[in-house]
Amino acid sequence: MRLTAIHSATVPIASPIRNAYIDFSKMNVSVVAVVTDVIRDGAPVVGYGFNSNGRYAQQGLITERFLPRLREADPASLLNDAGDNLDPHRIWATMFANEKPGGHGERSVAIGTVDMAVWDAVAKIEGKPLYRLLADRYNDGHVDERVFVYAAGGYYYPGKDLTALQDEMRKYLDLGYTVVKMKIGGAPLDEDRARVEAVLQVVGRGDRLAVDANGRFDLDTAIAYAKALEPYGLFWYEEAGDPLDYALQAELAQHYQLAMATGENLFSMQDARNLIRHGGLRSDRDWLQFDCALSYGLVEYLRTLRMLKEHGWSARRCIPHGGHQMSLNIAAGLGLGGNESYPDVFQPFGGFADLTPVVDGYVTLPDVPGIGIEAKPRLHAVMRGIHA
Ligand SMILES: O=C([O-])CC(=O)C(=O)O
Numbered sequence: 001m002r003l004t005a006i007h008s009a010t011v012p013i014a015s016p017i018r019n020a021y022i023d024f025s026k027m028n029v030s031v032v033a034v035v036t037d038v039i040r041d042g043a044p045v046v047g048y049g050f051n052s053n054g055r056y057a058q059q060g061l062i063t064e065r066f067l068p069r070l071r072e073a074d075p076a077s078l079l080n081d082a083g084d085n086l087d088p089h090r091i092w093a094t095m096f097a098n099e100k101p102g103g104h105g106e107r108s109v110a111i112g113t114v115d116m117a118v119w120d121a122v123a124k125i126e127g128k129p130l131y132r133l134l135a136d137r138y139n140d141g142h143v144d145e146r147v148f149v150y151a152a153g154g155y156y157y158p159g160k161d162l163t164a165l166q167d168e169m170r171k172y173l174d175l176g177y178t179v180v181k182m183k184i185g186g187a188p189l190d191e192d193r194a195r196v197e198a199v200l201q202v203v204g205r206g207d208r209l210a211v212d213a214n215g216r217f218d219l220d221t222a223i224a225y226a227k228a229l230e231p232y233g234l235f236w237y238e239e240a241g242d243p244l245d246y247a248l249q250a251e252l253a254q255h256y257q258l259a260m261a262t263g264e265n266l267f268s269m270q271d272a273r274n275l276i277r278h279g280g281l282r283s284d285r286d287w288l289q290f291d292c293a294l295s296y297g298l299v300e301y302l303r304t305l306r307m308l309k310e311h312g313w314s315a316r317r318c319i320p321h322g323g324h325q326m327s328l329n330i331a332a333g334l335g336l337g338g339n340e341s342y343p344d345v346f347q348p349f350g351g352f353a354d355l356t357p358v359v360d361g362y363v364t365l366p367d368v369p370g371i372g373i374e375a376k377p378r379l380h381a382v383m384r385g386i387h388a
Pocket residue numbers: 019053054152212214264321322340
């Protein structure tokens with residue numbers, strides 16, 4: 001077998017929403033399709049990948065650096081020993097050839113996007129859902145039949161008042177979610193306090209609400225919010241300070257006893273390891289949000305999970321950022337604590353298969369080969385558009 005073509009494109013997901021750090025008026029994503037000469041159900045197997053929201057499309061890096069390396073490689077060097085399927089680890093190493101260590105950033109998004117498409121193809125060639133393939137290869141065959149998911153939204157939006165915010169959150173509860181997330185830090189503390197209290201009226205209990213500051217706060221502001229938020233008993237307090245300011249995160253833990261979450265903007269095993277070494281996070285309550293689709297893909301995420309284990313952290317403490325089906329498969333197949341979901345934003349990339357509703361805060365996965373993009377027809381249509 002061999003790769004016969006690799007296509008990539010940039011797709012808009014712009015919207016008028018805003019978090020504490022950026023607006024999404026120009027947001028876009030990269031999409032990749034890897035085409036193989038393996039025939040399943042009468043057609044060549046095609047694997048699909050995309051990066052998740054929050055980082056822009058990486059078309060230049062993908063087309064100028066990473067795809068040429070794959071095209072120039074000996075085709076057999078990209079395959080498993082049996083030569084009957086792609087090998088994601090060998091493909092990853094080929095893409096990373098002649099890259100210096102450190103400075104993990106945008107190239108991690110580019111490689112993560114291609115890596116997702118490769119895993120999708122690998123599982124399709126094996127004729128299995130990706131979660132099943134991952135469980136068989138790395139988790140003694142154990143699959144979680146349902147995965148905890150929470151509804152992320154609550155963005156700042158022009159003209160959005162407290163009633164509109166409450167309506168949004170009520171909609172998530174009606175869809176079957178039990179935990180919702182909203183943005184903070186994009187308004188003064190008093191205004192955010194009123195927003196939090198408005199949402200608490202809808203969800204009823206503090207442990208059904210997470211808040212996300214998107215790395216906006218300096219230490220004093222992070223502590224001021226910690227003191228204001230602690231009495232509510234929230235599900236978590238996310239990304240208070242700059243993602244690389246491990247000292248801030250560690251100091252904040254001295255002022256906030258409840259759960260915190262962070263890591264969506266750390267893009268390598270090494271950066272994740274620094275957070276674990278220096279960030280003062282507590283493995284009995286805090287949450288890790290590394291998102292493979294932004295951080296060199298699942299090949300690197302497997303390294304991160306190994307690192308966590310060596311540091312005494314359970315994979316159950318991971319609830320990845322990004323709200324995509326790739327992390328949902330990883331959660332089910334490798335025993336993570338759950339996954340993010342965006343029922344309302346970043347469509348058609350946010351959300352899961354159309355026929356798997358969320359029930360009591362948990363979602364099941366479709367029994368289709370690969371990641372499950374074919375079970376999400378609006379997303380599948382976008383993906384088909386780049387190679388059909
Ligand atoms: O607003 C964003 O960039 C997304 C985000 O932080 C999250 O989903 O946690």
